[in-house]
Amino acid sequence: MPTTDRADLRSLRNAFVRPGPDDAVELRAFTHGLMPKRVPDMLQRFAEDWSQRGVDAWNAVPNHWQPDTPQPDDVGWWTLPMFLGDAFIAPLLGAPHGTCVMQPHVHWTMQCLLSAPEVIGRGSEVVLVDSAFPSVRHSVHRWQALNGLEPSVATRPESGHVAVERVIDRMGAHTAMVVLSHVGFTTGQRIPDRALRAVADAAHANDALFVIDGYHSACTFPIDVAALGADVYMGGLLKEGCGSSGNGFVYLREGLDLTPRLTGWFGNAEPFAFHDTPSPHPDVRRRFLGGTTAVASLYHAVEGVRLLLDAGLDTVHAHTQRLSQIVVDRAGEAPFSMRSPRHADERSALLVLEVPDAYQLCEYLKTRRIYTDSRKNRFIRMAPFVWNTAPEVHHALDVLTDAIESKAYRSFTPEPGGPVT
Numbered sequence: 001m002p003t004t005d006r007a008d009l010r011s012l013r014n015a016f017v018r019p020g021p022d023d024a025v026e027l028r029a030f031t032h033g034l035m036p037k038r039v040p041d042m043l044q045r046f047a048e049d050w051s052q053r054g055v056d057a058w059n060a061v062p063n064h065w066q067p068d069t070p071q072p073d074d075v076g077w078w079t080l081p082m083f084l085g086d087a088f089i090a091p092l093l094g095a096p097h098g099t100c101v102m103q104p105h106v107h108w109t110m111q112c113l114l115s116a117p118e119v120i121g122r123g124s125e126v127v128l129v130d131s132a133f134p135s136v137r138h139s140v141h142r143w144q145a146l147n148g149l150e151p152s153v154a155t156r157p158e159s160g161h162v163a164v165e166r167v168i169d170r171m172g173a174h175t176a177m178v179v180l181s182h183v184g185f186t187t188g189q190r191i192p193d194r195a196l197r198a199v200a201d202a203a204h205a206n207d208a209l210f211v212i213d214g215y216h217s218a219c220t221f222p223i224d225v226a227a228l229g230a231d232v233y234m235g236g237l238l239k240e241g242c243g244s245s246g247n248g249f250v251y252l253r254e255g256l257d258l259t260p261r262l263t264g265w266f267g268n269a270e271p272f273a274f275h276d277t278p279s280p281h282p283d284v285r286r287r288f289l290g291g292t293t294a295v296a297s298l299y300h301a302v303e304g305v306r307l308l309l310d311a312g313l314d315t316v317h318a319h320t321q322r323l324s325q326i327v328v329d330r331a332g333e334a335p336f337s338m339r340s341p342r343h344a345d346e347r348s349a350l351l352v353l354e355v356p357d358a359y360q361l362c363e364y365l366k367t368r369r370i371y372t373d374s375r376k377n378r379f380i381r382m383a384p385f386v387w388n389t390a391p392e393v394h395h396a397l398d399v400l401t402d403a404i405e406s407k408a409y410r411s412f413t414p415e416p417g418g419p420v421t
């Protein structure tokens, strides 16, 4: 690794608050990223803008998000979702100016899509896979009674990895929309760009929209939404984006004219005219706004994104790949196996390992200050990320291996926890 890369990574690592003590290994970037050190300052800025400007903050606030650039004239609470979309989300996705907007969460974006006549009119089915996140899958099921679109669900082979051919096989003239995760939350499988492009081409040949859920991909490697053929690319900054909750986003391809019925007065063409009937805002992305925007979370939304973009998404990707390769290499001899794909171009930061009694093991690891999570009492998930180092990953795997081999964790009774595992 060149020395400058190492120095950049060290300063990136130090830009986050790492919970102590020093030997703690935080591997849960895939569920809630660490807090960037600048966040308390940004929350203070919100309090100052509110207390000093009051209502006028809706029109204008200082550009806290880009302190080193000249003040643009479009930074105020009213326009913040579009401003942050242009300044921070577009560079993450390789998207043009004017195509990205902040959203409360993926769930909301899905409701907007499923309520748009331009989606409903394209066919009678939504193609998705059985491992789609509930914000996608449940939404399609729930809307079926209202919009008539049936879910057409591609099942996965025994490996648990999405087979793109099965998704393409389900498409036809009846397909209205296809939704796929760029990186799956149950396996960490990254669908390679060429495979996503094949899905996009098949969708477009059937006049269907191609929607990518990029929750675990945005912020972990560079993305080019146009090359992928995405009509819509949605996600959030809670996880690897280190922006905490309330900070989703969506990219809408230029020229994609959607009029979600689940829109609000913030998506109206003339919100302060208070006309009797609504008319959609000419800027399509604004139609994905609802009622009054929750602005407080937008203050800390992009502090992680800024750090990752400054370091370079190529650097971030190379580092996480180096760390995840350690896990893949050791899985050959260790008492755990990889649920995630082993090939570098089919995995991202998130890794899923198959282990015995995963829940108890994960809780035991916490007592040894190794932080992962467990699913279905069968899998442990971890995402070595920018604040982790190779010695940390080796240490975590040593403790994990030792716990399984010695069966030490089997006699351990976890404290009753909350609903979040």
Ligand SMILES: Cc1ncc(COP(=O)(O)O)c(C=O)c1O
Pocket (backbone or CB within 6 Å): 104, 105, 106, 107, 108, 133, 135, 181, 183, 184, 185, 213, 215, 216, 236, 248
């Ligand atoms: C693939 C994927 N999509 C979406 C979400 C979150 O959805 P929402 O923003 O609706 O909470 C997650 C959260 O874990 C996820 O893993």
